[in-house]
Structure formats: C-alpha cells, structure tokens
Amino acid sequence: MVDSLRDQLLKSGIVKQLKDEKRQQQPPVRQTPPPGKGKPQHHKPKPARTQEEIDLAKAYAIRAQTEANERKRAEQESAEQARLKRERKAKVQQLLEGNALNKADADQVRHFEYGGKIRRLYVDAAQLAELNAGKLGVIQNAGRYVLVAQSTAEQIRAIDPHLVALLVDPSASGGVGEDGVPDDLMW
Structure with a gap:
C-alpha cells in the first residue's frame, strides 16, 4: 500500500525536526492570567495632558455650565410668565362673571x-x-x-x-x- 507523502514524512522524522526548529526560532509565548486574576496587568500610563488640552477642557466645562444655567433661567421665566397669564385670566373671568350684558334676542x-x-x-x-x-x-x-x-x-x-x-x-x-x-x- 502506498502511504501518503505526509505519512512518509512523519515516519521518517523529518517533519518532527522542522517543527522543533520552528519552536526554537520563535520566542516562548507567555500565558497571562485572565484580567482580575493573578498579578495586575500593567498598562502604559496615559501621557500627561498639555496645558492647551486642560484649558480646552475647562472651556467646555464652563460652556456646558453656562448653557445649563441659561436653560434653567429660561424655564423659570417661562413658568413665571405662564403663572402671571393664569392669574390675569382668572381676574378677567372674575370681573366678567355677572357683568356680561349680551342679550340673546339682540337684533x-x-x-x-x-x-x-x-x-x-x-x-x-x-x-x-x-x-x-x-x-x-x-x-x-x-x-x-x-x-x-x-x-x-x-x-x-x-x-x-x-x-x-x-x-x-x-x-x-x-x-x-x-x-x-x-x-x-x-x-
């Protein structure tokens, strides 16, 4: 029976020698434990922020705070206007009660x-x-x-x-x- 080329190479031991040589050329692979187990993994520290980035972040924070304050003030003014309008409407309604002179038979x-x-x-x-x-x-x-x-x-x-x-x-x-x-x- 004719063996395949692969089988012949395995029997001769040549293939095993090639695998061993490849392993010697590659650096050994370290197995790291999954995150949270064993030693903590070391990450590269973030580079320090520049003064320009800090100023920009402060500017964005100030702008966001200013916009939030403006929205809050606008909502308060709107609520106050609505309250005043309701009060005026109630006063007018109170004045009109019993004082309407419209007649159904007016010609x-x-x-x-x-x-x-x-x-x-x-x-x-x-x-x-x-x-x-x-x-x-x-x-x-x-x-x-x-x-x-x-x-x-x-x-x-x-x-x-x-x-x-x-x-x-x-x-x-x-x-x-x-x-x-x-x-x-x-x-």
Missing part, C-alpha cells in the same frame, strides 16, 4: 375692527347707542365678544389691554351717524 349688528379683522356683535338699540357713546365696551374672552359696562372694560384694560376689543372714547372727534354707526366705520 342689531355693531361692527368693529379687532385683530386686523372686522368683527361683529349683536346688540339692541339702547346698547348700540350706549356702546357708540362710550358707556359700554366689548371684551374678547375665550373666543367670544362680551358686552360690558365702561368701568368693567377699564378694569380689564388695566389687567390686560389686549382683551379690550372695543371701547369708544367719548371725547374723540369722530361722530356717530344717523344710523348709530360711528363715522370711522362707514364703508
């Missing part, structure tokens, strides 16, 4: 400009005359227009002037036409 329309658009409010004849004379005012509250006495409108103006939709100044030079519509709203 006349009073147009007025508010927020860059022409708005309308239904009033009766007596209310229209008082509204045009400045004795009544219109307040915008929760998407509705509420007819109130002039004193209530002035109190609400002191709290939040943006809510006063219409308050005619009786000392204004503009007059009221025969149909009860102020001259400045004739179109």
